[in-house]
Amino acid sequence: MQIRDLPYPDPGVPDVRSGLRFLLWLGRGQLGGQLTSLAWGTLHMAAVASLPVVMGLAVEAAVARSGDRLAVAACLLLLTGVAVTVGDTMLHRTAVTNWITAAARTQQLLARRTAELGAGLTRKVAAGEVVAVSTGDIExxxxxxxxxxxxxxxxxxxxxxxxxxxxYEPRLGLLVVLGVLLLALTVLPLLPVATRRADAQRDKAGRATELAADTVAGLRVLRGIGGEELFLGRYRRASQEVRRASVHTARMWALIEAVQVALPGLLLVVVVWRGATLAAAGQMAVGELVTVYGAVLFLMFPLRLFQEFAMAWSFSRPSAQRAARVLALRRTAGTAAHPPDTLLSGDLHDPETGLLARAGECTAVVSGDPDAAGRLADRLGGHAPDADGETSVLLGGVALDEVPLAAARAAVLVQDKDPVLLSGTLRELLDVPGSGAVAHQQALDAAQCADVLRALGRSAGPDADPMAVNITERGRSLSGGQRQRLALARSLVADPPVLVLDEPTSAVDAHTEARIAESMIRLRAGRTTVVLTSSPLVLDRADRVVLLSGGTVTASGTHRELLRTEAAYRAVVSREPLHDDTTPHRPDTAPGRGASGDHRTLPGCVDTAHEERETA
Known part of the structure; x- marks a missing residue:
């Protein structure tokens, strides 16, 4: 594999049983590149090692005043120089290729696992951990x-x-061999200490990165509630901890570097002193001393490479272990032996909570616990958490987390409560795989995006096409409600057999929310839709509403029925205190409305959670 051939068509299936096995798997995958690099490295080392011998021959020729021997030595020196140049150049080229291809393979594996796990990834491992693995650990x-x-x-x-x-010279050769062994072993005790310090630094940096990401993501809200300085103070403290940990790690690196410079220099001084003593006594020729001196200088080079590899091995093992831990995450505990070839359809059933969303209907789910609602949304998309005993969601009787990922995602689309808009034009944003039954304009109308189109058109000029206007990354140039409605339009264009929406209208005003609920359900007629929300405006238009309490479905019916009969439901939807008695609502007014039919007369029916938060 060459750099120009990246990315890999298929990065393969890694061995993630341990960090060591993952590193060995990477090495086996690049066996050809490793052997090529080894061949060029051997040529380079052999050429460099030959230089002392050639220099010794040249010195002896000069002492003997032999022009022929000096000419031969010059020719050998020229050939050796060419071999050193070619070997070093090709070694560097192949070694860097091995580095980049190994990093690219690991990056592709992480990207594939991230895409497979989706939003459930950050519930299995911290976001800062994923960022750290994808950056420093890969390196x-x-x-x-x-x-x-x-x-x-x-x-x-x-x-x-x-x-x-x-x-060649046993008296000095034995001294050199013993010295090299001692130097090679000297740095090893220092490496575990440096590794622990580097791991501590990395953990602190990961926490700081996660804190910074959370702060930036919620910066508008923080400014609105005056909490900006509080979070910035937390990040300052976290960054100072990273700085102190970095200095602590750098001190150990400095000690290792000092040892790598001082001890080889000391060995060289000892060898030269001993050789000069032997030469002065007539027991060694000057050319022999030059040869031994050059050989010792050469050995300093592989010695540095030994210590570098020891450092790389020591630092990469925990990094590989962390990468293997992320790559070991799975969306399923098993795979179907014969996955269906046709598109999945039918009722959506979650045995874990007892939720049943009938095919072709809009089912609303009410939960007082937003985290439980988020976990349910992940599970409905076929992302069951690992090793917690949870059973798979069934679509038409088929377990979603046991079918291929492509089949599961073609059947069920989950829109998170905080959807992401990628940079590009509005047309590109809506250019998603779908059935083709829902046009872009239909989806935009259903999501009540007329004002968004007008705003985009004004920003680009009076005659600009709103569909051709660029949207900044994550839609930061738009308000929260505008981003939410564009994300909903994108989901409607996809037109999946099953659409799961987690709080799709939490950032829009009441009137817009009512229009969205009506037009969305009308557009999705005949398709299965599950909406996780506590908004009465959406609940009143759903075909069926279920109450999720304590992790299970405790009641189901229409919005009006549940308001009359379920105190727990009223407590979540109308924000009323939950009393022990289950006295039904007064039947003299319609549920969800006052005597005049105004949505706002029911306490909590439209509260601050549904007021316009476009400027938040």
């Missing part, structure tokens, strides 16, 4: 994979030079 994993071939070449070169020194 460390690629570093380890890349340095493996250079370490192997350095090991071969060092073994060859040490063996040659023992044969």
């Amino acid at each position: 460390k994993i690629g570093w380890c994979v890349e340095s493996a071939s250079r370490f192997s070449a350095a090991l071969l070169g060092a073994l060859g030079v040490c063996t040659a020194l023992l044969w």
Whole structure:
């Protein structure tokens, strides 16, 4: 695999049983690149190791005043220089290729797992953890994979030079071999300490990143309630903790670097002193001393590579473990033996809560716990949490989390309560896979986006086409209600057999909400729609309403029936205190309306949660 061939058509199925197994799996996947890098590295090391020998021959030729021998040494030196240049260039090229391809493979695997888990990912692992794995950990994993071939070449070169020194000059060769072994082992005790400090720094950085992301995402709301300084103060404290942890880690790195410089220099001084003593006593020729000195200088290079690989290995193991932990997350505990070839259809049933959404109807779900509603939305989309005993949601009797992901998502579309709008034109935003039965304008009309189109048109000019106007990333140039309505229009264009909406109208005013509820249900006629909401304006238009309490469905019926008979339902919908008695509502007025039919006369029917929050 070359860099120009990225991304991988298929990154493969990783071995995520442990971080070590994941690293070995990456190495096996790049065996060809590793062997190529090893071959060029061996050539480079052999050429560099030959330089002391050639220099020794040149010195001996100069001492003997032999022009022929000096010419031969010059030719050998030229060939060796060419070999060093070619080997070093190709080694760097292949090593960087191994690094980038390993990082790209890991990134693709993480992206595939993120796409598969969807919104349920952040309920299984912190968002800061995912960001840290996708950035710093990938770099460390690629570093380890890349340095493996250079370490192997350095090991071969060092073994060859040490063996040659023992044969060429045993007295100095033994001293050099013992010194190299001692230096190679000196740094190892320091690496676990550096790894622990780096892990602590990474954890603090992950928490700071998550805090910053939450603060930026809610900046408008924070400004509205005067909480901006409070959250900024928290981020300042978190960033200072990251700074202190970084300094703590840098001190250990500095110590390791000092050891890598000081101890090899000390070995070189000892070898030169011993060699000079032998040369002064006539027991060693000057050319031999130059050869040994050059060999020791060469050994400093593979020694640095040994220590670099030890550092890469030490730092990459926890990174690989974290990556393997994320990659090990699954949307299902098993797979269907024979998944259906046709599009799934039928009633949507969640055995965990007892929810039954009949095919072709609009079912509204009321829950006093927003987190429980969010978990239910994830489960209805086929994202059952791992290892918690929860059973799969059934669509037409088929378990959603046991069918291929593409089939599940073609059948069920889940819109989160905080949908994301990607950058691009409005036409591109609505250009999503769908049945083709719902046109863009139909969906925009149903989502009451006329004012959004007018605002986009004014921003681009009097004659501009609103569909061709660019929307900034995450729709930050739009208000919360405008973003919510455009996201709803996008979901309506997709026109899935089953549409799950989590609080789709929480950021719009009451009048717009009423129009959206009526037009959306009319557009979705004959399709299954599940709306998780506590808005009476939406509930009153649903075919069926169910109450979710304590993680299970406790009541079902129409909005008006439940208002009359269920005190717990009234407490959630009308924001009334829940009393022990279950005295029904007064039947003299229609549920959800006052005597005059005004929605606002029922306490809590339209409260601040449904007031216009476009400027929030």
